[in-house]
Amino acid sequence: MLFDGYDMVIYGSLLPHLMNDWQLSAQQAGFLGSASLIGMMIGAVTLTIAADKFGRKRIVLFCTTLFSLAVLSNCFADNPTNFFICRLFTGIGLGGAIPTMVTIIKEMAPSDYRNRLINFMLAMYGVGAILSGLAGLFLIPVLGWQAVFILGGLSILLLPLLYKTFPESVRYLVQKNLQHEVIQALKKLNPNHQHQEGMLYINEGIGSEQKTSLLNLFNHGRAFQTILIWLCFAMIMLMVYGVNTWLPKLMNIAGYSLGASITFLVVLNIGNIFGTMLFGALADKWGVKSTLILGLLICACAIAALGLHPPMLLLHTLLLIAGGVMFGSLSVAHALAADFYPTSIRSTGIGFAAAMGRFGAIGGPLLGGLILSMQLPFELNFIVFAIPGVIGALVIGLFNIKMKAIE
Incomplete structure (x- = not known):
């Protein structure tokens, strides 16, 4: 998540330099900024379905691997077309990773702490975003904009650690009836497990939903709720990006x-x-519904x-509030x-959302x-960027949180 935040936000620091180096118009710069987001949409659709079929850890x-190599390739992009392609594949990798990681925490975390653990993991996006702002301030003037992608590509070094320590979801293993793997996973989590x-481990109630679809x-009865979730995600992401x-x-x-403007990005994150x-x-x-509505309304006002x-102190305060409620939402x-x-469609559901x-x-970049x-x-x-927050709050107001999806 740290490298995701770094890579997704770095474009804001690069933007003035790219517009100057490649003589980009505002519309061209917006389109170039949307490349990784298009890729994230592709990755979220395709790779999260694969995660429900082939396992969370593998995906x-x-x-x-995919987004790390794509980020490093950006160092060699010498024109907008090559830059767009590298950013597209970066987004595909990130788009598949994030919903899958949320799924694993949902399926492995204690219920009393589940939401805060999901949010703690997602908060690392902000750490990466701050690092990208600092890289924009200190690396670009000395080494050029290509240098920030070398730093972002260091995520490739995480692979051995992920392979060794990253867990597979026990719920997924049970749902796929991989009994031997379930026993191994439970013993790893609790060495005293007998x-x-x-004995067979089963996930009661999955019934007809055993197949990913x-x-x-x-x-x-999920159709209306699914559409509302999709609309909520779209409004929040429009503001974020x-x-x-x-x-x-x-x-x-x-x-x-320009230095102060990039600093504002750091404060936001x-x-x-x-x-x-x-x-x-x-x-x-x-509860998620009340928290989400409150956050979206505060976000709209702050943006x-x-x-x-406003005066500088108030400006920084507003940036802190806007960043907190926007990403928190x-x-x-x-x-x-x-x-x-x-369980059977959780990665697919989060991925499609x-x-x-x-x-x-x-x-967002195009707007x-x-x-x-x-x-x-x-x-x-800024009023234009605030309007989606109000729309998102209205959408979640219609969501029936009491309606439980069939497990």
Whole structure:
């Protein structure tokens, strides 16, 4: 997750340099920024279905390999086309990894701490985002923009550690009736576990949903709830990727130096870390629906207020709040999807929610390029990015959290 946050946010730091080096228009820069997001949508659809069929661990290892090699390849991109292709494959790897990791935590974590553990893992996105801002400040001026991708590609070094320590979901093993692997996993988790000869481990109630199927996202009364989850993801991701991509450029236009504008991105993602962990605890205490609605409304207000040219102290406070509630809401949305779908389609459910959300994520950089080309009054730029927060809150207000997906 740390390398995901680093790689997804680094484009905001690179954007002014790429626009200058390659003479990109605002619309071209927005399209280039959407490359990794298009890839994430592809990866979330294809690789998460594979995770429900072939295992969570295998897909995480494959995805880590893919996005690490793609990030390193970006060092050699000498034109927008090559850059786009590298970013596309980076996104495919990340798009498959994140929902699969959420699935594993959902299926392995104690229920009383599940949401906060999911959010703690997702909070590492903010740590990576901060590192990307620091890399933009200190590496690019000295070594050029290519250097930041060498740092991002170090994720390839994680593979031996992941292979040795990353667990396979016990629920997945039971659902696939891999009894020997279940026994090994339980003994690894609890060395005192005693297995009686002839004992079988079963997951009660999976019944007709033993087979992974996209249609199961809409069966058993799930259709309306699934659509609401997709809309919620799309609105949140539009804000997340739109603001992260265009914040430095918009603040630069407002009169702040480029260095200060990138610093604002760092402050935004400091809020991300603390907000994401806080929202996990709130979701365990208040429930995911109430936490999500509150977060989205606060997020809309904070983003809109950024366009009012507040004093520097208030500006930094608003950035901390906006980053905290924006990313905290996205993390809780993942927890909501993980809680809603049963084991047999959980990776598919979370993956497709993330994939549909990528339409919003792709729209974020494109929307920023559009409103920048329209030369709107400065404050309207942030109001446009705030509107999806209000829409997302209304969507979740319609979600029936009491309706449990059939396990």
